[in-house]
Amino acid sequence: MDAEHSIQIRVRYCETDAMGFLHHSHFINFFEQGRTELLRNQGGRYRDIEEGGLFLVVVRLSCNYHSPARYDDLLTLVTRVDRVSAVKIEHSYRLFCGDRLLASATSTLACVDRAGQVQRLPDSITAQ
Numbered sequence: 001m002d003a004e005h006s007i008q009i010r011v012r013y014c015e016t017d018a019m020g021f022l023h024h025s026h027f028i029n030f031f032e033q034g035r036t037e038l039l040r041n042q043g044g045r046y047r048d049i050e051e052g053g054l055f056l057v058v059v060r061l062s063c064n065y066h067s068p069a070r071y072d073d074l075l076t077l078v079t080r081v082d083r084v085s086a087v088k089i090e091h092s093y094r095l096f097c098g099d100r101l102l103a104s105a106t107s108t109l110a111c112v113d114r115a116g117q118v119q120r121l122p123d124s125i126t127a128q
Contacts, residue, residue, distance in 0.1 A: 004079070005041045006079075007037050007076070007079075009033065009076075009077055010074050016070065016071050020070055021068040022102075031061075034093055035079055044124050049125075054113060054119055055111070055112050055114070056110070056111055058109055059109065060107060061108075062105060062107075063104075066102055084125065086120050086126070089125065091107050091109070092105070093105040
């Protein structure tokens with residue numbers, strides 16, 4: 001299965017700030033979309049994981065902003081699984097507008113149960 005996946009995202013008007021740029025807070029939402037679609041591309045679904053009583057929670061996120069995007073720009077987000085341990089998944093992200101790098105980021109997700117206790121990742125994820 002692929003450890004990297006790309007999606008296209010069009011910047012909506014409501015995602016821009018008073019200067020007409022994509023607001024920095026939306027990048028984090030895009031990264032979540034990237035993780036969701038990467039997992040889906042690998043044959044999994046977050047919904048199934050949660051219905052099994054497990055949750056993948058963000059415990060660390062770091063983002064470097066390189067260049068702005070504007071309304072109606074068509075962006076490409078590349079999401080990659082960098083490392084999987086027994087209880088955590090580390091991702092990296094690169095967001096582009098054409099060949100221009102807009103942002104690079106990393107995140108760490110931990111697997112927990114409904115009570116917030118750390119749990120082993122499901123086999124469906126660790127087998128990737």
